[in-house]
Amino acid sequence: MKHAHIPGVLMALAASVAMIGCGKKEEPKAAAPAPAPAAAPAPAPKPEVVVKIGHVAPLTGPIAHLGKDNENGARLAVDDANAKKLEIDGKIVKFELLGEDDQADPKTGTVVAQKLVDAKVAGVVGHLNSGTTIPASAIYNQAGLPQISPSATNPKYTQQGFNTTFRVMANDIQQGSVVGTYAVKDMGAKKVAIIDDRTAYGQGLADEVEKAAKAAGATIVAREFTTDKATDFKAILTKIKAKNPDVIFLGGMDAVGGPMLKQIKELGIKAKFTTGDGGCSPELIKLAGAASEGVICTQAGLPVDKLPNGQKFVEDFTKKYGQIQIYSPYSYDAVMVLVDAMKRANSVDPVKYLPEVGKTAYDGVTGKIEFDDKGDIKNGAITVFVIQDGKLVTLKSEGGTAAAAPEAKK
Amino acid sequence: MAGAIPSVWPCPPSSFGFPDQSPVFGQQLHESDTLVRPKRFVAESLTMDTLLQQLVNGLTLGAVYALVALGYTMVYGIIGLINFAHGEVVMIGTMVAFTVIVSLAGSGMPPLLILTIGLLIAVVACMVLGWGLERVAYRPLRHAPRLTPLITAIGMSIVLQNVAMIIWGRNYITFPPMIDKRIYEVGGASFTNVQVAIVVLAALVMIGLTYLVQRTRMGMAMRATAQNQHVALLMGVDIDRVIAMAFIIGSALGALAGCMVGSYYEIAHYQMGFMLGLKAFTAAVLGGIGNMAGAMAGGLLLGIIEALGAGYIGDLTGNFLGSHYQDIFAFMVLIIVLMFRPSGLFGERTGDRA
Numbered sequence: 033m034k035h036a037h038i039p040g041v042l043m044a045l046a047a048s049v050a051m052i053g054c055g056k057k058e059e060p061k062a063a064a065p066a067p068a069p070a071a072a073p074a075p076a077p078k079p080e081v082v083v084k085i086g087h088v089a090p091l092t093g094p095i096a097h098l099g100k101d102n103e104n105g106a107r108l109a110v111d112d113a114n115a116k117k118l119e120i121d122g123k124i125v126k127f128e129l130l131g132e133d134d135q136a137d138p139k140t141g142t143v144v145a146q147k148l149v150d151a152k153v154a155g156v157v158g159h160l161n162s163g164t165t166i167p168a169s170a171i172y173n174q175a176g177l178p179q180i181s182p183s184a185t186n187p188k189y190t191q192q193g194f195n196t197t198f199r200v201m202a203n204d205i206q207q208g209s210v211v212g213t214y215a216v217k218d219m220g221a222k223k224v225a226i227i228d229d230r231t232a233y234g235q236g237l238a239d240e241v242e243k244a245a246k247a248a249g250a251t252i253v254a255r256e257f258t259t260d261k262a263t264d265f266k267a268i269l270t271k272i273k274a275k276n277p278d279v280i281f282l283g284g285m286d287a288v289g290g291p292m293l294k295q296i297k298e299l300g301i302k303a304k305f306t307t308g309d310g311g312c313s314p315e316l317i318k319l320a321g322a323a324s325e326g327v328i329c330t331q332a333g334l335p336v337d338k339l340p341n342g343q344k345f346v347e348d349f350t351k352k353y354g355q356i357q358i359y360s361p362y363s364y365d366a367v368m369v370l371v372d373a374m375k376r377a378n379s380v381d382p383v384k385y386l387p388e389v390g391k392t393a394y395d396g397v398t399g400k401i402e403f404d405d406k407g408d409i410k411n412g413a414i415t416v417f418v419i420q421d422g423k424l425v426t427l428k429s430e431g432g433t434a435a436a437a438p439e440a441k442k
Numbered sequence: 443m444a445g446a447i448p449s450v451w452p453c454p455p456s457s458f459g460f461p462d463q464s465p466v467f468g469q470q471l472h473e474s475d476t477l478v479r480p481k482r483f484v485a486e487s488l489t490m491d492t493l494l495q496q497l498v499n500g501l502t503l504g505a506v507y508a509l510v511a512l513g514y515t516m517v518y519g520i521i522g523l524i525n526f527a528h529g530e531v532v533m534i535g536t537m538v539a540f541t542v543i544v545s546l547a548g549s550g551m552p553p554l555l556i557l558t559i560g561l562l563i564a565v566v567a568c569m570v571l572g573w574g575l576e577r578v579a580y581r582p583l584r585h586a587p588r589l590t591p592l593i594t595a596i597g598m599s600i601v602l603q604n605v606a607m608i609i610w611g612r613n614y615i616t617f618p619p620m621i622d623k624r625i626y627e628v629g630g631a632s633f634t635n636v637q638v639a640i641v642v643l644a645a646l647v648m649i650g651l652t653y654l655v656q657r658t659r660m661g662m663a664m665r666a667t668a669q670n671q672h673v674a675l676l677m678g679v680d681i682d683r684v685i686a687m688a689f690i691i692g693s694a695l696g697a698l699a700g701c702m703v704g705s706y707y708e709i710a711h712y713q714m715g716f717m718l719g720l721k722a723f724t725a726a727v728l729g730g731i732g733n734m735a736g737a738m739a740g741g742l743l744l745g746i747i748e749a750l751g752a753g754y755i756g757d758l759t760g761n762f763l764g765s766h767y768q769d770i771f772a773f774m775v776l777i778i779v780l781m782f783r784p785s786g787l788f789g790e791r792t793g794d795r796a
Contacts, residue, residue, distance in 0.1 A: 052602065091612075092612040093612060094613075094614055094711070096612050096613050097613060143741075147513075156646055219772065230766055242538030255761075255764070256756075256764065256765045257764050257766035258765070258766070259766070261717070262708070263707045263709055263714070264503060265749065265752075266499040266503075266749070267496060267499055267500075267750075267765070268747040268752055268753070270492060270495045270496050270499060270749075270753055271492070271496075271752070271753045271754075271756075271765070273492070273495070274489060274491075274492040287614050290614075290616075291707050291708070291709050294707075294708060295728075297625075297634075298623065298632065298634050299632055300497070300625060300627065300632040318616060319614065319616055319687050319709065321616075338725050386690045
């Protein structure tokens with residue numbers, strides 16, 4: 033079951049297993065203050081300690097709106113955590129969010145990662161894109177910093193053998209299998225055309241969809257490519273039109289999906305359009321307008337209105353920042369998981385609280401968060417949406433510990 | 443294909459014991475197979491309507507490239523400068539048109555009028571911008587070594603991009619669709635009224651420009667300056683004015699192209715000018731930079747090559763190269779053309795310049 037990588041990893045795993053063993057005894061003690069963290073402040077003024085948490089997402093470029101969404105989620109979490117006046121190791125903790133912009137560019141991603149390490153952050157929430165998260169994770173790992181991504185769904189992120197990588201939503205193996213199977217089983221697709229934007233996310237997800245659609249009995253009639261900055265897709269769409277597919281899947285972001293949908297309509301292509309979480313946003317509806325009607329898309333996680341503890345989050349977030357795009361509830365939870373681990377370890381030192389992150393059992397706004405031995409969330413849910421009357425409407429949600437485990441072995 | 447052939451055989455290929463070689467036997471044994479193969483290939487991707495559709499896609503793209511390429515080639519033809527900021531002029535044109543259209547959208551004017559006003563203001567704004575660029579960035583360097591104004595041009599390009607980012611923000615802007623898009627279908631190829639407008643407008647502008655350069659006094663002065671600045675000066679041509687004019691006209695064409703791109707894709711972004719400029723520059727070189735007919739032909743050709751490249755490269759290489767190689771395909775054609783005709787397709791005249 034466990035992945036054997038390099039001896040170092042094995043040791044780290046062994047160490048964490050050992051720690052789970054002895055941590056069990058302490059847990060009740062450490063977890064006890066968790067439900068009632070806002071214990072009455074002591075009469076004497078306690079010393080304050082500032083803890084910096086890094087957050088990275090693209091704040092410029094085509095998907096800046098998604099980056100801002102993630103950052104606002106993290107910001108709300110930091111504000112909420114500060115309002116509780118947490119006490120760790122005898123000091124009142126004041127959390128501070130250091131927001132960085134990686135421009136969705138892997139090179140910039142590693143530069144800002146180093147910047148955060150140098151700024152001595154205690155942990156990192158991010159990055160947004162898989163393509164930036166994966167190279168940056170090596171830098172955080174070297175520095176021993178826990179990193180929780182609220183939106184990087186590429187499976188490779190947690191398969192590198194790092195003990196510092198975590199994610200709070202399902203990965204693309206699960207997502208690809210849901211959307212690929214849905215296209216064939218529920219939408220009745222026999223011929224599927226797949227386009228991806230050649231990023232780690234788009235390509236990774238498209239590969240998984242291809243596998244799942246094939247496994248469900250469909251043929252892949254076209255596999256076309258574009259870039260995450262392109263606006264003209266007519267040539268590849270014309271080619272796809274000639275193959276007459278029932279369903280087109282795009283592995284890419286909403287900034288690509290928007291204009292693509294319009295061009296699909298202009299070319300008179302009848303195929304239904306599906307995409308993954310990168311295109312499953314209100315922004316897609318804005319960019320594509322009426323052409324977005326009937327689009328089927330998935331998000332890794334439950335729909336906002338079905339989040340177990342989401343009501344208050346949705347209210348707070350919309351009041352402060354406006355519409356939720358996709359992953360702000362997850363970046364909120366990612367921050368809270370870090371805070372929770374610090375509380376249980378009674379330390380803000382990454383060396384001390386990192387082992388606690390792996391043992392997380394936190395009830396977040398997105399649901400129960402527990403990590404497997406790689407840092408992937410256990411029982412991550414995938415939700416299928418349809419765009420109707422300019423709104424994302426939930427079709428169904430699938431949680432899948434049982435389904436995910438054997439697939440993740442690959 | 444290899445899987446399909448054995449099924450028509452009288453005996454299964456496994457009976458040969460050499461399944462790898464069986465397709466070869468198959469071709470030798472059954473003539474009909476060789477006939478079936480190309481037919482199937484044609485049926486999938488080389489049908490007439492697909493080809494026609496790709497040509498329509500390429501023509502629209504090419505018309506835009508051609509207009510932008512004219513801006514490069516006019517300036518190059520006259521002062522031998524590659525104005526790398528031209529792509530940004532196009533982008534500013536799109537953005538200005540966008541701002542005007544959005545601010546007029548609620549005024550109750552007919553959409554076509556709003557679009558025309560937006561277009562006109564964008565054209566005027568870009569003319570001023572082109573004139574200003576020449577005045578500020580290039581005129582002081584006219585007698586400097588050739589590399590100096592080239593670097594200035596790249597600098598201006600970066601400056602304009604950042605100014606646009608400050609003014610219009612970093613996100614994609616949805617260009618308001620002012621014309622109700624109507625989709626026509628002819629011979630299996632579908633196209634919209636916007637595409638028709640783009641191609642017709644581009645053709646009209648190119649005819650007008652040819653008339654201007656070939657038949658008017660200003661055009662004559664331009665041609666004279668292009669041939670020899672010093673002699674033109676001696677003949678009483680105000681070459682400062684002619685050069686400024688080349689920038690102004692080129693920028694006006696750029697603004698027009700920008701509005702076309704905006705209403706075609708209904709999307710605008712502060713970095714959109716960079717790749718568009720690069721492609722148009724390629725088109726100008728392909729046609730023979732400095733030659734106006736060359737820029738038009740080069741633009742159309744490049745648009746069509748791109749569309750066909752993306753559409754057929756996968757089939758032609760047995761999916762070894764996919765559609766993500768479409769840009770490489772376009773640039774490869776450029777290299778091949780330049781290998782055999784170093785001055786471009788129509789570029790005979792530029793040989794004696796420089």
